[in-house]
Amino acid sequence: MTRCRLCGSTALESVVDLGATPPCESFLAAERLDEPEPAYPLHLRVCTDCWLAQIPPLITPEETFSEYAYFSSYSSSWVEHARVFVEDAAARLGLGEDSFVVEVASNDGYLLRHVVDRGVRCLGVEPSVNVGAAAREAGVPTHTAFLSPETGAEVRAEHGPADLVVANNVYAHIPDVIGFTKGLRALVADDGWVSIEVQHLLTLIEENQYDTIYHEHFQYYTVASAIRALAGGGLTLVDVELLPTHGGSLRLWARPDEAAGEPSRRVSDVLAREKAAGLQELSGYTEFSARVAKVRRDLLRFLVEAAEEGKTVVGYGAPGKGNTLLNHCGIRPDLLPYTVDRNPYKHGRYTPGTRIPILPPERIAADRPDYVLVLPWNLRAELVEQLAYVHEWGGRLVFPIPELSIVEVER
Known part of the structure; x- marks a missing residue:
C-alpha cells in the first residue's frame, strides 16, 4: 500500500501489524478442512496528511x-x-x-x-x-x-x-x-x-x-x-x-x-x-501496538493457565471481530474446543484460520463449562443477561477487550 485512498498522499505510517489472516467471514464447511486457506496481511496504517486510518484493499467487496x-x-x-x-x-x-x-x-x-x-x-x-x-x-x-x-x-x-x-x-x-x-x-x-x-x-x-x-x-x-x-x-x-x-x-x-x-x-x-x-x-497512535500486544499476552496466559488447571473454556459468538482476535492470538481448539452462535448459518462450520467448530448455543448448558469467552464483547450488556444461566453451575464469563475481565453472573 503506497497511497492513501482518500487524499492520495504517500505519507502512510504504521499503527499496528496483526500479521496475515484469512477473511474474517470466510467460515469453513467441514468438507473444506483439508483445503488450504488464503491469508492476507492485516496492517493498519494512518495517513499523516488527512489522518484516515486504513488497511490495503487486498480483498474486494464482491x-x-x-x-x-x-x-x-x-x-x-x-x-x-x-x-x-x-x-x-x-x-x-x-x-x-x-x-x-x-x-x-x-x-x-x-x-x-x-x-x-x-x-x-x-x-x-x-x-x-x-x-x-x-x-x-x-x-x-x-x-x-x-x-x-x-x-x-x-x-x-x-x-x-x-x-x-x-x-x-x-x-x-x-x-x-x-x-x-x-x-x-x-x-x-x-x-x-x-x-x-x-x-x-x-x-x-x-x-x-x-x-x-x-x-x-x-x-x-x-x-x-x-x-x-x-x-x-x-x-x-x-x-x-x-x-x-x-x-x-x-x-x-x-x-x-x-x-x-x-x-x-x-x-x-x-x-x-x-x-x-x-x-x-x-x-x-504510537502506543497502540504495545497495548494490543498486552491484550494478546493476557488472553493467552489465561487460556493456558485454565488448561493446566483442568478448567474448561468455550466461546460464545463467532463474529468477524472474534476471528481477528483468535488468529492474532493463535488460539485453536486445544485452548478453545468450540464456540457457539445464534446464527444457524454458521452451525457445523469452522472459524477461518483457527478452525474452531461453531455449534448451537444450547451446547453451553449441556457441557457446563467453567468459563465462557465472549467474542462479541461489544454486546456485553445483552450477553451478560442472555448468559446468566451459566451461574447455575458456577460458570463465569470472560471478556478479552478492552482488557481481560472475568465476570461473575447472577440471575
Whole structure:
C-alpha cells in the first residue's frame, strides 16, 4: 500500500501489524478442512496528511459480500437500536406516508422493517444475495446491488429521490470512498438527509478494540477524516452523535452541500476531543501496538493457565471481530474446543484460520463449562443477561477487550 485512498498522499505510517489472516467471514464447511486457506496481511496504517486510518484493499467487496454470513436480526439489541433510530429519525425529519427512505447495506431488513411498520415507503440496497432474500421474505423491498454513483442514479430514476438515506456500518467497508459517497449523493434528495453510522477511531484506539480491524473494514474514521470523505462526494457534515454501539460509533448526519448550512456545536466538540487525543498527529497512535500486544499476552496466559488447571473454556459468538482476535492470538481448539452462535448459518462450520467448530448455543448448558469467552464483547450488556444461566453451575464469563475481565453472573 503506497497511497492513501482518500487524499492520495504517500505519507502512510504504521499503527499496528496483526500479521496475515484469512477473511474474517470466510467460515469453513467441514468438507473444506483439508483445503488450504488464503491469508492476507492485516496492517493498519494512518495517513499523516488527512489522518484516515486504513488497511490495503487486498480483498474486494464482491468477494466478501456477494454471499454473507452476518444477519443483523440475530442481535436483539441491534434490532432495538434500529427501532429507536427509525422512531427518532421520523420525528426529527418529519417522515410520513409521502416520504421515501433508502438504506444502503440493508442486510436482512433489520432496520427497514421498522420503516415498513410506520407505513413509510422504503427500499433496501443490499449486495448480498442471501441476506437480501431474507429481507424480502420479511416484507422489506430490497434491490440487490453494490452502491456506486451509477446504481444510485438508477435507483433515484426508478423510485425518486430519498428524503433519508441510511448507511449503517458500511462506510468502512468500501475501498472506493469517494465513489460510494457520490452514490449516496445520487440517492438523496437535494434537500434530504444522509445518516451514517461507523465505528469511531477514537474509541478503537483508546479502548484497544483492535479486533475490529479486519479485511472487510478498509478504513477507520475520525470526524475529521469523515468530513473530508463526505466532501469528496458532495455532502457536508452538519451534526454528529456519539453512540455506544460496536464499542463506540459515530452517527454522522450529512446533507447535500447546497442544503447543509452551518454544522452543529457537537461537530466542533468531537473534533476538539479527537485533537486532544492526539489523533491529528502521529503521537496519538504510537502506543497502540504495545497495548494490543498486552491484550494478546493476557488472553493467552489465561487460556493456558485454565488448561493446566483442568478448567474448561468455550466461546460464545463467532463474529468477524472474534476471528481477528483468535488468529492474532493463535488460539485453536486445544485452548478453545468450540464456540457457539445464534446464527444457524454458521452451525457445523469452522472459524477461518483457527478452525474452531461453531455449534448451537444450547451446547453451553449441556457441557457446563467453567468459563465462557465472549467474542462479541461489544454486546456485553445483552450477553451478560442472555448468559446468566451459566451461574447455575458456577460458570463465569470472560471478556478479552478492552482488557481481560472475568465476570461473575447472577440471575
